[in-house]
Amino acid sequence: MRTTALRTGPSVALALLLTATSVAACSSGSTGSYCDALTAAEADWKDAGATLKDPAAASRFVATITRIEASAPEEVKADWASLQVLVTKFTVAKPDLTALTKQMQGFESSAKRIETHAKETCGIDLGS
Template identity: 55%
Template sequence: MRTRTLPRRTSVTAATLLLAALPLTGCSGDGAGSYCAAVTSAQAQWNHAGATLADPAAAARLVAAVRTVEANAPSEVRGDWTSLRSLFEKFTVPRTDLAALTRQMRSYETSAKRVETHARETCGVDLGR
């Protein structure tokens, strides 16, 4: 049986491609890294959301932070982040109808609890403080 050897250039190229692919495959299984980084980055704004939502400009910054988390969120909580972002967007305009929003808040509580639990369990970040 004859074995065929690859020319040196081909084997070096193959080894280079294999080594280059290793970090990529290692990251693909850990989607939590970018999600957790986004959650950590948004933590301060999330913890002060009550005060933030009183100021349309600050609310817009919170929306931007939540949008980043939402984009990186795993599928099991992405819809909850989307729901909360849509709520926070309502505070980015002056003279928000707070009475109407207060009535709607209950429907967002479940989403808030889910993202807080998920962030704590997945990333070790406590958004509930």
């Protein structure tokens, strides 16, 4: 199933990406810088579909993810690193979707952890 879906191109990966990264206001606290980084990246997430189709834009998106990862709590730091690996696949003209397909299961797990953590920590509902 996943293999077939990924053959349609970056749009499927984008849907998963957006599920993991929709951003809203965060609460302050010990993870305030993390929540602030998510909030600051909101505009980047809105055009993620176009971003993944343009290698230069995907490279800028990787930089955004790197900034979020830098402030991410240990509970989700590795998950943000996984997201970075995924988006990096789109920084070339012709992404290797076969390799991406092999990584999707791991990314889906990371996306779920990011979603749960963002809701619990920052008050962000990534599922909407």
